[in-house]
Every structure is written in structure tokens, then in C-alpha cells.
Amino acid sequence: MVRLIFLGPPGAGKGTQAQTVAQLYHIPHISTGDILRSAVAEKTELGLKAQTYMEAGELVPDQLILDLVEARLNQADTKTGWILDGFPRTVDQATFLESLLAGLQQTCDYVVNFEVPDEVLVSRLLGRGRTDDTEEVIRNRLEVYHEQTAPLIGFYQERKQLVSVDGDQPIELINQQLSNLTQQKP
Ligand code: AMP
Numbered sequence: 272m273v274r275l276i277f278l279g280p281p282g283a284g285k286g287t288q289a290q291t292v293a294q295l296y297h298i299p300h301i302s303t304g305d306i307l308r309s310a311v312a313e314k315t316e317l318g319l320k321a322q323t324y325m326e327a328g329e330l331v332p333d334q335l336i337l338d339l340v341e342a343r344l345n346q347a348d349t350k351t352g353w354i355l356d357g358f359p360r361t362v363d364q365a366t367f368l369e370s371l372l373a374g375l376q377q378t379c380d381y382v383v384n385f386e387v388p389d390e391v392l393v394s395r396l397l398g399r400g401r402t403d404d405t406e407e408v409i410r411n412r413l414e415v416y417h418e419q420t421a422p423l424i425g426f427y428q429e430r431k432q433l434v435s436v437d438g439d440q441p442i443e444l445i446n447q448q449l450s451n452l453t454q455q456k457p
């Protein structure tokens with residue numbers, strides 16, 4: 272049983288690592304970005320509301336995300352643990368998550384902060400070729416990260432939950448560090 276939050280800028284490798292760790296522990300990998308992309312593809316009400324923000328590299332309004340995460344964390348498969356990837360992204364989202372988890376009588380074991388220099392992120396994201404990965408949108412997503420999401424580093428440091436990982440290393444090394452971390456869970 273492990274509950275993790277993966278924090279970090281776009282292109283830091285959170286999704287790749289989350290997939291591996293989720294398989295290892297048989298727990299759901301909850302990526303708000305993936306959920307939103309499926310909603311856009313399926314043209315659901317949520318997808319239609321979220322699409323323009325995503326295409327511009329802006330954050331989708333908090334209320335849409337909070338409803339989505341609340342519904343997801345109330346599903347039965349989350350009882351054995353979870354990895355949140357790409358949520359929370361604002362201090363308001365983090366505060367909401369704290370009270371949501373308190374209500375579920377759950378606590379997050381670690382918040383893993385993936386550290387990668389901006390220049391590395393830009394070249395990684397340009398190589399990824401997703402529709403929201405044009406250079407202009409990438410620069411905006413990084414700016415949004417520094418303004419709205421990076422304050423969460425201090426938020427979780429104060430709560431003594433933050434663990435930083437150097438995300439500019441080979442995938443296997445990072446994976447090793449994450450499995451060491453989760454095995455020595457408090
Ligand atoms: P990601 O795949 O995590 O990079 O997310 C892709 C896009 O979905 C982001 O650029 C945002 O527009 C939106 N998104 C994903 N997660 C969130 C979130 N927690 N809060 C607001 N917007 C989000």
C-alpha cells in the first residue's frame with residue numbers, strides 16, 4: 272500500500288515513472304492530464320469545457336478538476352493506494368486535497384518533486400509531439416508551472432512530506448530511487 276503525489280514541471284517524467292510504480296504496487300495511476308485528454312477526445316461536457324485551456328497551456332479551472340479528483344478518489348480501486356500525477360497544481364487544489372483525504376481517512380506517504388532544468392524540459396517536450404507541445408504553448412506551460420504550481424514545493428516542505436528526485440537522470444536510475452523510497456515507507 273502506497274499513496275504518492277508526483278509533483279514537477281511538464282516533461283519531468285512524472286507520467287513514465289508513475290506508470291512503473293503503479294504496476295509494481297498494483298495501484299491506480301491517476302493522471303488528471305490523461306483523464307482530461309480522454310474527455311476531450313470523447314467530447315464530454317468536461318472535455319468541451321477543458322479543451323481551450325489545455326490547448327493554450329493554461330490550467331483548467333480548479334472547480335472542474337476538484338470534482339473530477341473527488342469522484343476518482345471515491346472509486347473502490349483507490350482503497351489499496353494511488354499515485355496522483357499532475358494533481359494538485361495550485362495551492363487551492365492542494366488545500367482541497369488535504370480535506371478530501373482527511374474525509375477518506377487517508378494520508379499521502381510522500382510528495383515526490385521531480386527536478387529538471389527548464390532547458391532540458393523544453394527540448395524533451397518539443398520531441399514529444401503532443402498537440403499541446405508547440406514551442407509557444409510549452410513556454411506558457413512552464414511559466415504557468417513556475418507561477419502556480421512551484422509554490423506547492425514550499426507547501427509540502429512545511430508539511431515534511433516532500434522528497435526531491437533529480438529528474439535529469441536515466442529512467443532506470445530514477446525508478447530505482449523511487450522503489451527504494453516506497454519500500455522504506457514510514
Ligand atoms: P499534463 O498531462 O499533466 O501535462 O496536463 C495537460 C493539461 O491538462 C495541462 O496543461 C492543463 O491544461 C490540464 N491539467 C492537467 N492537470 C491539471 C490540474 N491539476 N489543474 C489544472 N489543469 C490541469
